[in-house]
Amino acid sequence: MAGYKILLDCDPGLDDALALLLAHGDPNIDLVGVTTVGGNVGLDRTTKNALELREYLRFPTVPVAAGADRPISGETRSAEHVHGTGGLGSVVLPPATLPLSETSAVDFIIETVRALPGAIDLVATGPLTNIALALQKEPAIARWVRSFTIMGGSYTRGNATVAAEFNIYADPEAARIVFAADWQVVMIGLDLTLQAQANSTVINRLRQLGKLADDLIVPLATFYVDPTMPDWDGQAVHDVCAVAYVARPDLFTVQPARVDVETAGEFTTGMTVVDFDPPIANALVATELNVSGFWAYVESVYARVAREHTVPQPSAEVPGSDQPTAGENPAAGHAS
Ligand code: RIB
Ligand code: CA
Numbered sequence: 001m002a003g004y005k006i007l008l009d010c011d012p013g014l015d016d017a018l019a020l021l022l023a024h025g026d027p028n029i030d031l032v033g034v035t036t037v038g039g040n041v042g043l044d045r046t047t048k049n050a051l052e053l054r055e056y057l058r059f060p061t062v063p064v065a066a067g068a069d070r071p072i073s074g075e076t077r078s079a080e081h082v083h084g085t086g087g088l089g090s091v092v093l094p095p096a097t098l099p100l101s102e103t104s105a106v107d108f109i110i111e112t113v114r115a116l117p118g119a120i121d122l123v124a125t126g127p128l129t130n131i132a133l134a135l136q137k138e139p140a141i142a143r144w145v146r147s148f149t150i151m152g153g154s155y156t157r158g159n160a161t162v163a164a165e166f167n168i169y170a171d172p173e174a175a176r177i178v179f180a181a182d183w184q185v186v187m188i189g190l191d192l193t194l195q196a197q198a199n200s201t202v203i204n205r206l207r208q209l210g211k212l213a214d215d216l217i218v219p220l221a222t223f224y225v226d227p228t229m230p231d232w233d234g235q236a237v238h239d240v241c242a243v244a245y246v247a248r249p250d251l252f253t254v255q256p257a258r259v260d261v262e263t264a265g266e267f268t269t270g271m272t273v274v275d276f277d278p279p280i281a282n283a284l285v286a287t288e289l290n291v292s293g294f295w296a297y298v299e300s301v302y303a304r305v306a307r308e309h310t311v312p313q314p315s316a317e318v319p320g321s322d323q324p325t326a327g328e329n330p331a332a333g334h335a336s
Pocket of ligand 2: 015
């Protein structure tokens, strides 16, 4: 019996894909559903990526439901320059054969949390549009969840702008609604996630994991190089931290805080304004990561999945997928 039931709302996305791998691979996590949102790339591609990852990573019975293709207000943002036009960098997966849920992401979130009050750890690793729309439709989800964790925000600098982190910047109005709701938001922001850098030492260890590392994990974790940083030594696996927090909160230092979201600043729209000495806190903000413990945990889970991937999957369990013969590398497509 898994310890945690996670519903992951995401915009895959290089690090969203690595977060999905962790949520699927940790035997202590029951991934109860995946909902998609437009963000890193358009909704059509984040949803395509989620469907293909579901079959490639072999969790075919987990529902995937599509959500919002644009923010509640303002212009639609993208991070294609980071994630590539397809959203998974150079990785090209076999086409999905299993269907998308007919339920919308918003209704899937509401129905899942309502059916299991107090049991669902809701995690969001993309723009918060689906979460905000679900709160507007059914405010009680704020009480029904066991916990709510986001990758998003920052109490220092942003990455989409100097002030705003991408997930918040992509839909500031949604983020304002989410932080104003009747729950505690666990904010895993850039201040924390930039400590989880998949540097060359980590990548060299991941390369030992075999085919899944060659075909998926390493290409996802090494695709983006920041051209403005000459001493760049690897991507931060931002979204992996949000899933890791649910299963291994012992690896994180968090502090109570009040978080407000700027939605109308000329230079600061999308900024999370964090008060660590508030009269009333609405969030727990992560400040420090046990880096060695984090990678030991993540790599152990990835190694477990990689071992399973050395065993050919009987075609009956992954219907319709013309699994390539040994040596073909379905996931390493043409660099985008
Ligand atoms: O700022 C990092 C966040 O924006 C991550 O969730 C990444 O996937 C992008 O969506
Ligand atoms: Ca993301």
